[in-house]
Each structure stands twice: as C-alpha cells, then as structure tokens.
C-alpha cells in the first residue's frame with residue numbers, strides 16, 4: 001500500500017512561520033508595481049494585478065494559507081505539468097523524450113527560433129513548443145475532460161472548471177502557438193488535426209485553479225506521487241522525479257537559473273500569475289500573484305518565495321547562514337597559502 005514516504009519536514013511553530021510569511025508578503029507586495037498582468041491574452045489583462053496569495057502544504061501537519069490563496073485564476077503553463085504527467089504515464093518516458101528534449105532552451109516560453117533549426121525538436125516539455133508536441137501525442141489517447149478530471153483529483157478541488165472567457169480570448173489570438181503547431185507539423189513532430197491539438201492545449205491552460213489547489217498537487221509531487229490520505233498513488237515515483245527535475249531546470253523558462261539560485265525550489269510558472277513549487281520531501285507550495293516580470297513569471301510570487309525559501313528551510317540547498325550578513329571570506333588567503341605551500 002502506498003504511504004507517506006517522508007516525514008522529516010514539519011512546521012513546528014505555526015505562529016513563527018505565519019509571521020515569516022506575512023513579512024515576506026509585505027516585501028513581495030512592494031515589487032508588484034514593477035510588474036504587469038499579461039495582456040497578450042486579452043482576458044488576462046482584466047485581472048487585478050494587486051492580488052497575492054500563498055498556500056504552503058507540508059508533508060506532515062497543517063497548511064499555512066495567506067492572502068488571496070483561494071482566488072481563482074487560470075492555470076496557464078502550470079498545466080504543462082499535468083500534460084507531462086499524463087504523457088509519461090500513458091506513453092512512457094521513451095516516447096516522451098523522443099518527441100522533446102530535456103534541456104533548458106534559454107529562450108522565452110513561446111519562442112519559435114530554436115525550433116526552426118534543422119533536426120531540432122522542442123528543447124523540453126515545459127515550453128510551449130514542447131507542450132504542444134506533447135498535446136499532439138496526448139490527443140490520440142485522451143480528451144480534455146480526462147485532464148480536467150485528473151487535475152481536479154490531484155488538486156483535491158472539484159470546483160476547477162474551464163474558464164470559457166479566457167479560453168475564447170486565447171484561442172482567437174494564439175497566432176504564435178498556431179505557428180509553433182504548424183512548424184511542429186512540418187517537422188512531423190505532430191500529426192493530426194492542428195486545430196484539435198491547439199484547442200486541447202489552450203483548454204488545459206484555461207482551467208481555473210487556486211494557490212491552494214496548486215499546493216495540493218505540489219504536495220503529491222513532493223511525496224513521490226502519493227496523496228495526502230497516504231493510501232493513493234496519483235503517478236509513479238519515476239514520473240514525479242522526472243517532472244520535479246524538469247521543473248528545477250526548465251520550469252521558470254529563461255529565468256530558471258537565477259530562480260534556482262535565489263529560491264532553490266523546483267517550480268512551474270504560468271502567465272495567469274500562478275506558481276507551483278515542490279520543496280521535495282518537505283512541502284507543496286502554491287502562489288498567486290498576477291503581475292508578471294518580463295519573462296512572464298509572477299514578480300511578487302518570486303519575491304515571496306525568495307524571502308521564505310531559506311528561512312523556512314524549503315530551499316533544496318538550504319544554508320543556515322544564507323540570510324546572515326556576509327562574513328568576510330578568507331578563501332583567497334587560504335588558496336594562496338595552499339598554493340605557496342605546495343610549491
């Protein structure tokens with residue numbers, strides 16, 4: 001029987017944790033004016049950019065939820081995680097990585113340039129070209145309703161629906177994704193009805209979630225595929241591991257490296273302002289902050305995670321001295337001494 005696999009992380013002092021997160025929210029709010037809501041999907045342009053919420057769902061113990069953690073927003077690119085999980089589970093990793101690579105692209109999420117090089121396939125499944133390629137494979141196996149049902153289950157949220165306004169708004173204006181899909185077709189990476197594949201992809205992006213629902217799915221990934229009630233497996237451990245690894249290296253697009261240095265938690269962003277973060281074996285985290293930085297990632301969400309990741313020991317590379325004033329380093333001296341001694 002499946003079970004909670006890891007219990008060593010626990011929030012012990014809820015009052016202290018809450019006050020750390022509250023302070024971090026204050027700091028994060030101050031960067032909101034530097035960001036902007038996405039407008040290339042016209043409907044997203046109507047969203048109030050001042051919202052900010054977080055839900056931290058540890059493997060053991062209660063959730064910590066603050067701010068707009070229960071507001072609904074569209075999942076957008078975080079659904080690439082659901083698509084990838086479904087593809088790995090249904091088609092297997094060999095087929096998935098025949099179709100797409102597993103490397104960061106270093107380009108924007110909706111870039112087409114690297115795909116147009118000869119013999120190239122999408123760099124990874126977490127950018128638009130990779131996800132659309134995955135959708136080409138998935139539409140032969142399942143329907144959007146299957147993804148929706150699965151998302152409701154892993155998020156433990158029966159209220160997730162297709163946001164029709166956002167879907168209509170995107171499907172009418174998605175010339176760029178359409179170009180990507182046709183380029184994929186020209187390279188035989190997808191075959192099948194391009195419109196069907198684009199509709200499937202765009203519907204997946206238009207599911208309405210909350211920060212709390214994302215934290216619930218993230219917690220399953222944390223626990224190597226096993227859910228809260230500790231009896232149910234939602235994906236294989238190897239699927240969870242592949243997804244987490246790609247989230248760490250590619251989940252924040254061309255901001256993935258800087259994010260890894262500052263936050264150190266595998267995460268996936270969406271232009272709806274969501275972030276789903278997996279602090280492995282510790283906690284699932286969902287964040288909502290719709291003002292975006294130029295790379296299309298939640299500007300306040302990143303700031304918030306940056307403030308808490310090390311303080312709450314959620315950073316994969318936790319360093320007890322990280323938040324302390326930098327000590328003077330005697331590295332150079334040591335190296336020099338070593339150098340002279342060894343001569």
Ligand code: GLN
Nearest residue numbers: 076077109205270271296
């Ligand atoms: N639906 C969006 C798109 O395809 C998702 C992009 C994102 O969230 N980064 O452009």
